[in-house]
Amino acid sequence: MNARVWIGFWMLLQTTPLAAQGFAGLGADADGFAIPHPGAVLEFPADHGAHPDYRIEWWYLTATLKGDDGDPYGVQWTLFRSALRPDDGTGWQTPQLWMGHAAVTTRDQHHVAERLARGGIGQAGVTASPFAAWIDDWEMKAHPDTGISELTLSARGETFRYELALSAKGPLVLHGDQGYSVKSADGQASYYYSQPAYDVSGTLFLPDGPVEVTGQGWLDREWSTQPLSPDQTGWDWFSLSFDSGARMMGFQLRDSGAGYTSATWIGPDGQSQSFSDGALDVRPLKTERVSGRDIPMRWRVSLPDQGLDVEVAALNLNSWMDTSFPYWEGPVTISGSHSGQGYLEMTGYD
Amino acid sequence: MQLATLVLGLALATGLWSAVQAINTQARENYAEAAERLGINRFATLSSPSGPIAVDTYVRIRRAGWQVSPVLEGRIGLAGRSFTLLGVDVLTYPMEIAPQADEADVSPADVLTAPGRLFAHPDTIRNTEQAALPVPLVTSDRVPRGIVMTDIGTAERLLDRPGQISRMLVLASQPRDLPPLSDIVPTLKLTAPRAGDDLSRLTDSFHLNLTAFGLLSFAVGLFIVHGTAGLAFEQRRGMVRTLRALGVPLGLVMRLLMVELGILALVAGGLGLVLGYVVAAALLPDVAATLRGLYGAPVSGSLRLQPEWFASGIGMSLAGALAAGTHALWQVRRLPILTAPGQHSSGLASETAFRRQAQAGVAMMLFGLSCPWLLGGLVSGFVLLAGLMLGAALMLPLALSRVLSLIENRAQGALAEWFWADLRSQLPGLSLALMALLLALATNIGVGTMVSSFRLTFGGWLDQRLASELYITARSNEEGRRIESWLSDGQADAVLPIRHAETWIVNQPARIYGIVDHATYRDNWPLIASLPSVWDRVADGTGILINEQLARRGDLWPGDSVTPAAGWTMTIAGVYSDYGNPDGQAIVSLPLLLSRFDGVPARQFGVRISPDRAPMLKDALLRNFDLPASAIANQAEIKDRSIAVFEKTFVVTGALNVLTLGVASFAILTSLLTLWTMRLPQLAPLWALGLTRRKLARLELLRSVVLAGVTGLLALPLGLALAWVLLAVINVESFGWRLPMHLFPLDWLRLWLLALCAGAIAAALPARRLNRMPPSALLKVFADER
Amino acid sequence: MLLDVQNVTKTYPVADSTRPVLDGACLTLGAGETLALTGESGSGKSTLLHLVSALDGFDSGEILLDGMAMSPLSDVQKAALRRGPVALVFQQLNLIPSLTVLQNLAFHARLGGREDPRQIAGLVDRLGLAGLENRYPEQLSGGQQQRVAIGRAIALRPRLLLADEPTGNLDETTSDAVLDLMLDLVRGAGTALFLVTHSPRIAARMDRHLVLKNGRIT
Structure with a gap:
């Protein structure tokens, strides 16, 4: 295992087996990190920024796009934060580590890049107001005084580059109980909110030349200290935008038993409704061999309470994020009771 | 008897040759490994002609999209010895320094947060020495021998050089559409990856030396074989003549003799390899110590044998026997069947x-x-x-x-x-x-x-x-200042700060020292060429001294001008001899150095005191400042x-x-x-x-x-x-x-x-x-x- | 009597049988006398010559040179004998290749401390070697070489000259000329000559002619 895999693994999974650390009320785990608790009120724009007293955090933007060539495209821009200690520190001495992932997916190509950096020296970080999140030259930046409603987004790798503008068309959505999102029956939880309704436009620079694109973007914000239970092996996460104007966020955390599911239904008006464990049902229909692993590429997703019963299929099977901590993340198309596009993330398929 | 000499001669020749080869190959392999690990020959480097690079500069390059990785390098005393400490940003450094994950239990938190971890090859620092280290050490065979690596955060603490970067590696893979580096950081110097690495260039002479000796030994061995083969054939003359008289074709006789010689060569070559191994194994620790001491070159003290080594040993033995035998065979060929005793x-x-x-x-x-x-x-x-x-x-x-x-x-x-x-x-x-x-x-x-x-x-x-009686290395600038003021307060006859900055002179890395004007230098410093009133020139800031290495490489002598850092030209007032290091060095007055470089550490001093009082002062220093014994050397x-x-x-x-x-x-x-x-x-x-x-x-x-x-x-x-x-x-x-x-x-x-x-x-x-x-x-x- | 060989036996261990080469050989030679010893190949002629020149030892009997018994002599004394009263000429390998003709001629006499430059100068003429003095043996013909060898022996002025097939390697004409010269020199110097040969023609030129057969002289 090389150091970056090792660090990436650390950042994404945090598998320290301290199962009992989620005591509500104590407010901190054994290492001094804060832990989420129900009833907390998220405050903006402050909570757009980083929460260094929590162990992990991310700014996760995905977009399903259509090019001026008529082809579908997917874009991912993610900034992860992981703290070794619950403080900021300065310079190289900081315990705050940052990891960026960027990807562009076409029908037959998948371009990926990764960045690692330390906080404290300015190479990566997030400021709440005006909002800016960056690692190296990758940047998600808001126009002054717009919170996170008007963003510009850029990233580049060896083979690709993109410059996008995002404009929010709806309110922020708080998942779970006003942003307190439970992740397991043991009570592990995170703070979780989204801006699921960006109109996106901009340019993708690909090996075959630039493509003008427009489409839908979805930003997820989540921070926590201990999101997974020790027996949870991975997750399948869906962000679906239906042609009806409705949207749904849903995930399944897999474990040795039945797993743990959670969903948020967002009406065309932006009003959301949370569904706790068991309401959402996701099951793989077909797996494919991707990068030496068997990964489900076609899913049946149903949320009976909302009359949802759809098949979700990958646009490009090879949307494999060959990063330090590898996972599958890519655009999907939806058919069945509803139609539309979305993004799917799958981890823990070894 | 002659069989014994033949085999022994060949074995000796092969033995000496292969001993030298084994040593050279081992060292070269270690250099290659080290160069690989240090990325010297794979990555271009960015460095500043005017000293250390600020972290902000690194961030500026990074924020422009360039994938570079910072390195802070310095010397550090550990377990009573001095090592090169290489601080790297483990998040961006293109090579691993931590051992295989299952070999040592180190977490990112251990490495990245204080006190941090040092990484060194098991050969570099022995287990028994690890207790005395200021920072826990993890042995890792991914670190080149002879140096100690750590995260840059740990390095800046240990070296007391916060926020400094010695150089940056420009990684091989870069994003598309980047602006040129020279637009982002015009003052930094980009050096292309080196085809041959520094160490092998530096140690070439040493290895050439050994190889020359090896060849000499082999040549001498060949003389033996030549002599013996000649003897063997000389004594076979009678038999050959008889065989030929009996009608055995000359070709067959020759072939048989060659086969016999070949078999002997194989046996002798085998013996020679054993001998070579023994000699090489006996000498290698000294060679390794030499290379480490003289060049800081990482060479393992233990021998690892390559198949090529066996092949070359046996090959040399065969070739040697063939060369020696051919002459003798030529004489057999010319031998008439019937002959009168030759004239003398x-x-x-x-x-x-x-x-x-x-x-x-x-x-x-x-x-x-x-x-x-x-x-x-x-x-x-x-x-x-x-x-x-x-x-x-x-x-x-x-x-x-x-x-x-x-x-x-x-x-x-x-x-x-x-x-x-x-x-x-x-x-x-x-x-x-x-x-x-x-x-x-x-x-x-x-x-x-x-x-x-x-x-x-x-x-x-x-x-x-x-010339100074005591040499002190403080753990931090602050401690250095306290010691200096304590010493200056009547405890010592004189305190001579030893402060330096890293720079580039005549296109090579060099170290520039700042000194105070003192009789110690005027009386003792070994100048080999100088202008009149050289020390006055240094003291008033108009003159610079350079070491002989710089002078000879740049053909710079007193009266010439030199550029010790970007935009700074000085007249050379003198050249001093400086044995024991291959690098360039220069001396200016301390105020001048401090005005040109920021963050020059103030941790080392020479102390002048009458020799009989030196031990007492050493004790007092150790006691008053709670210094480790290794901090003061007499x-x-x-x-x-x-x-x-x-x-x-x-x-x-x-x-x-x-x-x-x-x-x-x-x-x-x-x-x-x-x-x-x-x-x-x-x-x-x-x-x-x-x-x-x-x-x-x-x-x-x-x-x-x-x-x-x-x-x-x-x-x-x-x-x-x-x-x-x-x-x-x-x-x-x-x-x-x-x-x-x-x-x-x-x-x-x-x-x-x-x-x-x-x-x-x-x-x-x-x-x-x-x-x-x-x-x-x-x-x-x-x-x-x- | 200059030389008195009394009942000498000599055995060489050959393979597993010990066959006596000389088996009670007796012989006498007076001063200035010339003697030829002939015999079949391997009959022991050369061996007897080697015993007389003190190059090798014998098993029993005695050899007296000028009345002095040889058997008790030490190595050093035997060597002194070969530098003084006794000189030897072989069929081959007589000359020292690294020395010039002149040096070779004078060599034996100088070793024995009896060098006489005038005598040697005379010898050069007598031997017909004028003009060749500074040549090396390898630059001489076989006859010339053998003349140098004889001259060297004469220059020592020995009482007894021993010669083992001295003309064996030479053609008949050369051989005769060399032999003539040798006899001439020997007689002029009053030196006794003991010559081993297989040639009856040469043997006939000597004062006496003996034959060695089955280890005995008849």
Whole structure:
């Protein structure tokens, strides 16, 4: 295992087996990190920024796009934060580590890049107001005084580059109980909110030349200290935008038993409704061999309470994020009771 | 007997050769590994001509999209020794430094947060030393030997250089559409990845040295094999003639002889490899210590053998046997089936051959001499050496012949006349062995002179250079300042700060020191060239001193100007000798240094105090500031340590010297044995004319001693020439300094006596045989039609 | 009597049988006398010559040279004998290749401390070697070489000259010339000559002619 895999693994999974650390009320785990608790009120724009007293955090933007060539495209821009200690520190001495992932997916190509950096020296970080999140030259930046409603987004790798503008068309959505999102029956939880309704436009620079694109973007914000239970092996996460104007966020955390599911239904008006464990049902229909692993590429997703019963299929099977901590993340198309596009993330398929 | 010499000769030759090869290969492999690990040869580097780079500059480059990785490098004292500490940003460094995850239990938090972790190869720091370290150490075979690596955050704490970066690696993979680096950071210097790495360039001379010795040994070994193969075939003459008379085709006979020789070569090669392994294993720790001490080059102290090594050893053995056997076979080929006993030579014919050889020798010498002017560089230095040595070897027979005829002309008495004339006539058969002896002796004299000159000069230089009684290294600038003010408060006669910054001068990394104006420097500092009132010029900030390495490489001498950092030009006021490091160095006044460089550490001082009070002051310092013992070194300790490094450097050379001399005397023995069958018909008439066997035996012994003695005398000028080349050409090329040559006549005498012994020992066996030979065996000479 | 060989036996261990080469050989030779010893190949002629020149020892009997018994002599004394009263000429390998003709001629006499430059100068003429003095043996013909060898022996002025097939390697004409010269020199110097040969023609030129057969002289 090389150091970056090792660090990436650390950042994404945090598998320290301290199962009992989620005591509500104590407010901190054994290492001094804060832990989420129900009833907390998220405050903006402050909570757009980083929460260094929590162990992990991310700014996760995905977009399903259509090019001026008529082809579908997917874009991912993610900034992860992981703290070794619950403080900021300065310079190289900081315990705050940052990891960026960027990807562009076409029908037959998948371009990926990764960045690692330390906080404290300015190479990566997030400021709440005006909002800016960056690692190296990758940047998600808001126009002054717009919170996170008007963003510009850029990233580049060896083979690709993109410059996008995002404009929010709806309110922020708080998942779970006003942003307190439970992740397991043991009570592990995170703070979780989204801006699921960006109109996106901009340019993708690909090996075959630039493509003008427009489409839908979805930003997820989540921070926590201990999101997974020790027996949870991975997750399948869906962000679906239906042609009806409705949207749904849903995930399944897999474990040795039945797993743990959670969903948020967002009406065309932006009003959301949370569904706790068991309401959402996701099951793989077909797996494919991707990068030496068997990964489900076609899913049946149903949320009976909302009359949802759809098949979700990958646009490009090879949307494999060959990063330090590898996972599958890519655009999907939806058919069945509803139609539309979305993004799917799958981890823990070894 | 001859079988034994044949096998032994080949084994010796192969053994010495493969020992040297094993050592060289091991070292080179380690360098390659180190260079790979350090990324020197894979990545371009960005550095600042004006000293350390600020973290902000790194972030600026990063925020522009360039994938670079910062490195902070410095020296650090650990477990009583000094190491290069390489601080890297483990998040962006393109290579691993942590061991395999299952080998050590270190988490990212351990590495990235205080106190951090040090990483070193298991060979670098022993387990037993780890307790004394300021930061826990993790052994990792992914770290090159000899250096210590850590996260840059830990490094800036340990080196007390917060926010500094020594250089950046420009990673191989870069994003598309980047702006040029020169637009982002115009003041930084981009260096392309180096084809050859620094270490192997630096240590080339050392390895060339060893290789030269290896080849010399092999050549000497070949002389032995040549002699023995000649002997073997000489004794087979009768059999060959009989076989041919019986109708066996010559080709078949030759093939059979070759096969036999081949088998012997394989056996001998195998023995040689064993011998080589033993020699290499015995010498490697010293070699490794030398390379580490002198160049900081990481070499493992243990031997790992490569298949190529076996192949080259056996190959050399086979090739050697073939080369030696071909000549002998050629003679067999020309052997008529029926033959009369051959006429014995007066030496007339050989005189012409000698002259031709000598002409070739002169040509080789001239070629060697012209090389430095035509080519320049280290390699030409070695070509010069090779030309000198081989040329001289080729000239030896003629020189010996001339010397002998000179003596012969003055000889009184029939016996003396015969002795000298005979000696001369024997030269063709012995000349190869004597050439071997000449080379061995000259190398001994040359290398010995160099080593001794070095030792003498270095010792004197140390005395001048290490003028302060105590040397202190504080753990931090703050502590340094406290110690300095305490010392200045009447505790010491003078406190001399030792403060430096890293920079580039004449396109190479160099260290620039700032000094205060003090008599210590004026009285002691070893200047080899200077302007008038040099120290005043340094003190008032108008002059800079540079070390000899810089002066010779840049051809910069007092009065010239030099640019110690971007936009800063100074006049060179003096050049000082600076042995023991291959890098450039410069000295300016301390205020000037501080005005030019930020963040110059203030942790080291020299302290002047009367020597008898030095131990007391040391104790007081240790007590008052709670310093580790390693923080204060006294003059004597440093001198001892420095001298020890140099002693180690030449242990190997010394050992190879002795071995080569041994092999050379063995070559004489085999030559004498080979000539034995031809010798008897020359001696028997003398016996018949009234000389006793004992007398003849004594003369035989004397003959060998005289030849060795004369060769030894002739080796002296060659050895001195060799020493001169080593000191004035090779040293300048490989280290950048030139050493004065000192002469050590007593060493020569000792060596000459050794050569006489070698000659005597070599002849002892044949002489004893002659003394004990029954008359009937001698009489057979007259009767035998052979 | 210059030479008195009394009942000498000599055995060489050959393979597993010990066959006596000489088996009670007796012989006498007066001063200035010339004697030829002939016999079949391997009959022991050369061996007897070697015993007389003190090059090898014998098993029993005695050899007296000028009344002095040889058997008790040490190696050093035997060697002195070969530098003084006794000189030897072989069929081959007589000359020292590294020395010139002149040096070779003078060599034996100088070894014995009896050098006489005038005598040697005379010998050069007598031997027909004028002009060849500074040549080396390898530059001479076989006859010339053998003349140098004889000259060298004569220059020592020995009482007894021993010669083992001295003309064996030479053609008949050369051989006769060399032999003539040898007899001439020997007689002029009053030296006794003991010559081993297989040639009856040469044997006939000597004062006496003996034959060695089955280890005995008849």
